[in-house]
Amino acid sequence: MKRPFIDKEQAEEIIKTYPTPFHIYDEKGIRENARALRQAFSWNDGYKEYFAVKATPNPTILKILHEEGCGLDCSSMAELELASRCGITGENIMFSSNVTPPAEFTRCRDLGGIINLDDITHIEMCREALGGTLPEVMSCRFNPGGVFTLGDSAEGFQVMDNPGDAKYGMTESQIIEAYRTLSSYGVKRLGIHAFLASNTLSNDYYPALAKILFRLVVKIRKETGIKLSFVNLSGGVGIAYKPEDTANDIAVIGAKVREVYNEVLTPEGMDDIAIYTELGRFMLAPYGHLVKTATNEKHTYKEYIGVDACAADLMRPAMYGAYHHITVLGKEEAPCDHVYDVTGCLCENNDKFAVDRRLPAIDRGDILVIHDTGAHGYSMGYNYNGRLRSAELLLGEDGSVKLIRRRETLDDYFATLDGFWDT
Numbered sequence: 001m002k003r004p005f006i007d008k009e010q011a012e013e014i015i016k017t018y019p020t021p022f023h024i025y026d027e028k029g030i031r032e033n034a035r036a037l038r039q040a041f042s043w044n045d046g047y048k049e050y051f052a053v054k055a056t057p058n059p060t061i062l063k064i065l066h067e068e069g070c071g072l073d074c075s076s077m078a079e080l081e082l083a084s085r086c087g088i089t090g091e092n093i094m095f096s097s098n099v100t101p102p103a104e105f106t107r108c109r110d111l112g113g114i115i116n117l118d119d120i121t122h123i124e125m126c127r128e129a130l131g132g133t134l135p136e137v138m139s140c141r142f143n144p145g146g147v148f149t150l151g152d153s154a155e156g157f158q159v160m161d162n163p164g165d166a167k168y169g170m171t172e173s174q175i176i177e178a179y180r181t182l183s184s185y186g187v188k189r190l191g192i193h194a195f196l197a198s199n200t201l202s203n204d205y206y207p208a209l210a211k212i213l214f215r216l217v218v219k220i221r222k223e224t225g226i227k228l229s230f231v232n233l234s235g236g237v238g239i240a241y242k243p244e245d246t247a248n249d250i251a252v253i254g255a256k257v258r259e260v261y262n263e264v265l266t267p268e269g270m271d272d273i274a275i276y277t278e279l280g281r282f283m284l285a286p287y288g289h290l291v292k293t294a295t296n297e298k299h300t301y302k303e304y305i306g307v308d309a310c311a312a313d314l315m316r317p318a319m320y321g322a323y324h325h326i327t328v329l330g331k332e333e334a335p336c337d338h339v340y341d342v343t344g345c346l347c348e349n350n351d352k353f354a355v356d357r358r359l360p361a362i363d364r365g366d367i368l369v370i371h372d373t374g375a376h377g378y379s380m381g382y383n384y385n386g387r388l389r390s391a392e393l394l395l396g397e398d399g400s401v402k403l404i405r406r407r408e409t410l411d412d413y414f415a416t417l418d419g420f421w422d423t
Ligand SMILES: *Cc1c(COP(=O)(O)O)cnc(C)c1O
Pocket: 052, 054, 055, 073, 075, 096, 195, 198, 199, 234, 235, 236, 237, 278, 279, 280, 281, 282, 375
């Protein structure tokens, strides 16, 4: 059973100051999880998590994670700027972008961040953008192609994704050539990065990816004499969105990556290579809720509950049909003997937080919690239908509630039409 980190009384108290809908994040959960991750990889001296900013680009959250030892994985000018304004710079920035404009290479270099090149043609583009000199530390993104699978059984694959169809990363022969070129341009420390599967629910994803990358690290040294300094396992460790899902165990994942490290890298005398991760979802998703109020009901060919949030606040269900668990506050123990579509207000029939979901009887005025919205939730928000994005709140470790981003207003909506009304 999935339990929200706030109960009905707390929610009612919060709503007096901050009406629904809003996203709320659990500082205690975020910190404890970040510490568990760090502990899991503490066997590796250079280990660092670069939180994927796109998952939850809120400065208060980024600062909390930085306090827990995390750097930031940025992928755009705005995310680099956010890092800079949070005072998080230098090698605390990993810049993993693709189809990168020259100005972003320059900004990353100026902040002292690590540029992770998505393509071999980016070497010359980047060099040109930076006035002919590359930074001392750089990384390259690898794509092994084909189909990546894990855990073949009668029920099918535990994990399956399609790197061969993904726009990211270089082929093996390209990446080997890229390291030769970068080295000849004077880059001193080099790393490798790959992201092969998303939202994996398996303790074996990182170890399997690590094995592919560690073996390639050995091959690169044999063929070029270049010894890489870090291996970036990127994102992709998933979370248990459904109550019946088994959550990943980060301690087990860390220990299994260590086994592979000892098996592949240590015998080659490369036991000083740092491990980096760039987790987003795993770091934040379970520690965010979208809280909303049931405002409407409708009984036609189906039973509908309308709520005061919509896909503009959380796009995953509309975009991917993603499951997000729903708790009706105060009815945690009530039998789930009703079947509803829980819908937002957009003029799009896919604006449904749940379809044919078994839930307790819902009355207008009930407060609903949508679980696991801490990552790729607020950040994927948009303004379709002129809907304004909700506020973001932080539930502090001491139980206090703080506004960490106000809700949008109509003035925000019209801000880009500056000057139009004057003519
Ligand atoms: C999105 C992304 C991540 C984070 O992915 P999660 O699935 O949220 O862990 C990490 N690195 C890169 C380059 C990404 O694009």
